[in-house]
Amino acid sequence: MTDAAPPAPRIVVVLGYSGWREDGLHEICAARVRRGEQEARPDDVVLLSGWSRRPRRATEAELMAQAWNGVSAHVLLDQDARTTLMNAIGAARVAGEQGSREVVVVTSGWHGRRAAALLHAAFAGSGVRVAMALTDERGSRRARLREVACWSIVPLQRRGARARASARRARSDGARVEAV
Secondary structure, eight states, X not given: OOOOOOOOOOEEEEEOOOOSSOOSOOHHHHHHHHHHHHHOOTTOEEEEEOOOSSTTSOXXXXXXXXXXXXXXXXXXXXXXXXXXXXXHHHHHHHHHHHTOSEEEEEEEHHHHHHHHHHHHHHTTTXXXXXXXXXXXXXXXXXXXXXXXXXXXXXXXXXXXXXXHHHHHHHSOOOOOOEEO
16 A cells, blocks of 8 residues: 555635834724634634834734734744735745645635735746635725725736746745745
């Protein structure tokens, strides 16, 4: 009898969010963490992704890890992701390292369309299924306006994400992701 390899884990990616004035976990980010906890299963790998707007302060990923009460025991932090594009590239890298065929991305409903566009580009040609799990909180007017403005660069970002995805399949890019 041959030993079958264990199935590749599903990746649950929780995208960070922070405001300019807040210390600690922003309420939008907390809602994303709670949604991620609802999505995560015990055998999933959870990737908490987000940077710190201020030097010498905890990153969004670290704050989410402190708040995490989900069932998954395998939690990774991507503390360098400063943009949704960087979140997408980091998620694709981790999914590739884990051999995953399914990724669930957790973000806010008002951010979901743009995040999905960039994630689908980052996973282009990989055969990985990307699903979205959205929170229902309403973003501030400023956040929603910023989201509209960010759409202007999505075509360029998608091309860049696809190019990186192709290059990553050819070699590892060496970016840093830490286990908690």
